[in-house]
Structures are given as C-alpha cells and as structure tokens.
Amino acid sequence: xxxxxxxxxxxxxxxxxxxxxxxxxxxxxxxxxxxxxxxxxxxxxxxxxxxxxxxxxxxxxxxxxxxxxxxxxxxxxxxxxxxxxxxxxxxxxxxxxxxxxxxxxxxxxxxxxxxxxxxxxxxxxxxxxxxxxxxxxxxxxxxxxxxxxxxxxxxx
Amino acid sequence: xxxxxxxxxxxxxxxxxxxxxxxxxxxxxxxxxxxxxxxxxxxxxxxxxxxxxxxxxxxxxxxxxxxxxxxxxxxxxxxxxxxxxxxxxxxxxxxxxxxxxxxxxxxxxxxxxxxxxxxxxxxxxxxxxxxxxxxxxxxxxxxxxxxxxxxxxxxxxxxxxxxxxxxxxxxxxxxxxxxxxxxxxxxxxxxxxxxxxxxxxxxxxxxxxxxxxxxxxxxxxxxxxxxxxxxxxxxxxxxxxxxxxxxxxxxxxxxxxxxxxxxxxxxxxxxxxxxxxxxxxxxxxxxxxxxxxxxxxxxxxxxxxxxxxxxxxxxxxxxxxx
Numbered sequence: 001x002x003x004x005x006x007x008x009x010x011x012x013x014x015x016x017x018x019x020x021x022x023x024x025x026x027x028x029x030x031x032x033x034x035x036x037x038x039x040x041x042x043x044x045x046x047x048x049x050x051x052x053x054x055x056x057x058x059x060x061x062x063x064x065x066x067x068x069x070x071x072x073x074x075x076x077x078x079x080x081x082x083x084x085x086x087x088x089x090x091x092x093x094x095x096x097x098x099x100x101x102x103x104x105x106x107x108x109x110x111x112x113x114x115x116x117x118x119x120x121x122x123x124x125x126x127x128x129x130x131x132x133x134x135x136x137x138x139x140x141x142x143x144x145x146x147x148x149x150x151x152x153x154x155x156x
Numbered sequence: 157x158x159x160x161x162x163x164x165x166x167x168x169x170x171x172x173x174x175x176x177x178x179x180x181x182x183x184x185x186x187x188x189x190x191x192x193x194x195x196x197x198x199x200x201x202x203x204x205x206x207x208x209x210x211x212x213x214x215x216x217x218x219x220x221x222x223x224x225x226x227x228x229x230x231x232x233x234x235x236x237x238x239x240x241x242x243x244x245x246x247x248x249x250x251x252x253x254x255x256x257x258x259x260x261x262x263x264x265x266x267x268x269x270x271x272x273x274x275x276x277x278x279x280x281x282x283x284x285x286x287x288x289x290x291x292x293x294x295x296x297x298x299x300x301x302x303x304x305x306x307x308x309x310x311x312x313x314x315x316x317x318x319x320x321x322x323x324x325x326x327x328x329x330x331x332x333x334x335x336x337x338x339x340x341x342x343x344x345x346x347x348x349x350x351x352x353x354x355x356x357x358x359x360x361x362x363x364x365x366x367x368x369x370x371x372x373x374x375x376x377x378x379x380x381x382x383x384x385x386x387x388x389x390x391x392x393x394x395x396x397x398x399x400x401x402x403x404x405x406x407x408x409x410x411x412x413x414x415x416x417x418x419x420x421x422x423x424x425x426x427x428x429x430x431x432x433x434x435x436x437x438x439x440x441x442x443x444x445x446x447x448x449x450x451x452x453x454x455x456x457x458x459x460x461x462x463x464x465x466x467x468x469x470x471x472x473x474x475x476x477x478x
Binding site: 105129139 | 248258347382388426455457460
C-alpha cells in the first residue's frame with residue numbers, strides 16, 4: 001500500500017524587516033521563482049506593538065507608529081517591485097503589515113502562517129554573532145525550530 | 157481640594173524626626189516635581205497631601221569609578237511616620253548600552269517600575285513601595301528604604317581564602333541566590349523583566365537576611381529572546397558568587413597562577429573577554445555540575461539558557477551534588 005503523497009501549495013510567505021538580509025531573501029525568491037507559473041507570494045512585515053513603557057505619552061507612541069508604518073509601507077512596496085522586476089505577475093505579489101504584540105517575532109510570523117495557507121516561509125539570516133544570538137535570540141533560528149506543517153527557507 | 161501644611165506645621169513635623177539644629181527655618185515646597193534637579197536637600201515634596209522631607213541624592217555605583225549622583229532619586233523622610241524612603245522622580249531617558257561589543261537600546265520607565273512594585277508587593281525577594289502622581293501627573297515611586305549591603309560588596313569583602321569561602325559560606329549564599337532566580341522567574345511568568353540585573357542590584361536586608369532585588373525602572377528594546385539579557389545578568393551574578401568576586405585574567409597573570417596555561421578562549425565569559433567562567437580550572441574543588449552551569453555563560457557554550465526554569469533545574473541538581 002502506498003502512502004498518499006502530501007500536497008504542497010505554491011504559496012510563499014516572505015517575512016521581512018528593514019534589514020539587508022531581508023532584502024536578500026526577497027531577491028532570492030525573485031531570482032529563483034520569478035517567471036514561473038503558479039507561485040503566489042506575500043511579503044509580510046509584523047510591526048511589533050511597541051511596549052507602553054518605551055514612550056512617555058500615548059501621543060508619542062502614536063506618532064512613532066505613524067512614522068514607522070510609513071517607512072514600512074515604502075519598504076514593502078520596494079520589495080514587491082523587486083519581485084515584479086524579476087518576473088512575478090503583479091497580481092501574484094501581495095504585501096501585508098500587521099501590528100501585533102510580539103514578545104517573540106518568530107512566533108508572530110509563525111502564527112501569521114498558521115492563519116493562512118502557505119507551504120513555504122522565507123526569512124533572511126540575520127547574521128548575528130554567536131554571543132548576540134545567545135543574548136538576544138535569533139528570529140530565523142526560532143522560526144526553523146518551531147515551524148510545523150511548512151518548509152522554511154533561510155536565505156544567507 | 158488638598159490643603160498643604162503651613163511652614164510652622166512642617167517645622168513641627170520635621171522636628172519629630174531630625175535633631176533640632178538640623179531643622180530648616182523655611183521650606184521650599186514642591187507639588188510638581190517635573191524639574192527634579194530643583195528638588196534639593198531640605199525641600200519638602202507633598203504628594204497627595206503627604207509631606208516628605210528631601211535628603212541626599214542616591215548614588216549609582218560605577219565599577220572602578222567614583223559613584224555618580226542620581227539626581228532623580230532622593231532619600232526622603234515621610235514626615236507623617238518618620239520612615240526613611242527612597243523617592244524616585246520621573247526621568248525618561250533612552251540610551252545605547254554596551255556589553256562587550258554588543259550595543260542595544262535601553263530606556264528608563266517609571267510606568268514599568270510602578271507596575272512591578274504592585275506585582276511584587278509583599279514578595280520577600282524584592283524591594284517594596286508604591287507609586288503616586290504629583291500634581292502634574294508625574295509617576296513618582298516611593299520605596300521602603302532597605303538597610304543592608306549590596307551583595308557585590310558583601311562577597312567582595314569576604315577577605316578569606318576561596319576554599320574556606322566555598323566550603324563555609326558559599327552554600328548559604330547560593331540558597332539565597334536561588335531564591336533570587338525564583339523571584340526573577342516570578343517576574344518573567346508575569347510578563348515582566350527586571351531589565352538591569354547586576355550584583356549590586358541585590359541588597360541583603362539586614363533585618364530579614366533576605367536577598368532583595370532593587371531598581372526595576374530599566375528596560376531594553378528586546379529582540380527575539382525577551383528575557384535573554386536578564387538571564388545573562390543572572391549568569392554573571394552566579395559566576396561572581398562562585399568565584400568570590402570576578403576572576404580576571406589580568407590578576408591570574410599577575411599572580412603567575414599555575415592554571416593560566418590551561419585556560420583557553422572557551423573558558424572566558426561569553427561577552428567580557430577578561431573574566432574567567434570556567435572556575436573549576438582555578439578552583440578544582442568546584443563540583444562538575446556547578447561548573448557546567450557556569451559554562452553556559454562562557455564563550456565555549458553551545459547552548460544558552462532560554463528561561464529561568466532551565467537555570468533553576470540545573471541549580472537544583474547542583475544542590476543535590478553537594
């Protein structure tokens with residue numbers, strides 16, 4: 001008796017921030033899959049809900065968030081254009097930014113994936129030193145360790 | 157409307173708690189502490205009708221340097237009951253902090269400290285106090301004054317041979333330290349972090365003998381591991397306690413210590429290049445189980461603690477080995 005083959009979809013979630021590594025991840029997907037039929041990409045940025053403690057007043061927090069969102073919207077559009085330039089149909093590239101309380105960014109990315117249908121997550125490696133990884137943790141390592149029911153590409 | 161005591165009233169109140177020749181003739185009264193530099197010795201701060209006589213500024217201990225005044229932290233006498241308090245006025249600051257060559261953003265938050273004070277009310281291993289707003293809604297923290305030495309001073313001044321310290325003193329210190337780690341676990345379980353874990357941020361309460369965490373207003377812009385920096389702080393305190401102070405490469409070289417040649421980079425602190433973490437090489441009677449815990453904070457580590465529960469489990473195992 002043969003086992004039923006698992007079906008993987010062609011939906012890809014690229015989790016990005018403002019770093020060079022994230023841009024490399026987008027570029028990789030563009031070069032690797034651009035021009036191929038059937039792939040749909042969402043470029044995701046999770047905006048970490050800033051801690052209340054960081055701002056003396058809620059007005060300052062709102063101001064910070066507005067500026068941050070503008071910056072992120074521009075970055076996401078730039079990433080989208082990079083994929084289109086590499087052969088993706090504009091209709092197959094979506095962007096999404098979402099504000100979340102994020103004690104762990106990796107867990108936020110993974111819960112975004114759980115809410116949608118992506119067989120593949122792509123992240124850039126942050127290039128942390130070992131001691132930085134020890135002290136502050138690595139998003140890509142945690143995504144790799146905790147991801148279930150999907151494949152993770154870590155772009156160097 | 158809240159009425160304030162007159163100068164005559166204040167004089168009477170003050171004279172109950174300090175010697176007559178020290179009682180000021182006039183008082184500068186503050187109900188708005190926004191400009192904390194202007195709040196000076198012998199002034200009175202009135203919060204929700206309760207007067208506090210301001211004494212000296214607190215000082216920040218700086219390793220190897222002269223202590224620095226913290227102008228936003230004052231000693232004060234609660235004029236209603238005569239108790240000595242620490243009054244922390246509102247000071248927001250953001251700054252880049254460095255540990256070794258790693259830079260990260262830190263900030264000071266009165267809200268965080270006020271929240272933690274509520275959380276740890278009655279907990280034996282924390283400082284206690286409450287927060288109150290002045291008339292401009294500055295969130296001031298009024299802390300009970302803890303009489304006692306910082307743990308750092310206590311251990312550094314032991315003045316005994318390490319082996320004697322290890323066999324006669326260390327176990328007791330370790331028991332208290334485990335309580336401190338449990339206290340940090342309590343914070344983490346409640347979604348809070350200490351933010352500035354240092355050996356001088358544990359005071360040994362002279363009355364109860366308990367070790368108590370102080371200073372919760374520091375915070376940092378966390379990355380993936382929200383509690384990683386707190387854990388690193390706990391590791392550094394532990395290494396300090398096991399070593400009866402910092403075991404520095406510089407000192408070993410100066411002494412021509414026989415184990416010097418056996419030390420490699422992997423035996424040093426993960427971040428501070430001059431501190432030895434593999435203390436068993438220096439003090440061979442340290443049990444393997446304890447040394448293994450220390451080595452998690454070394455450059456040679458291939459696995460780092462992710463939470464206090466893991467650290468506590470390992471420390472419990474060390475206790476069983478003793």
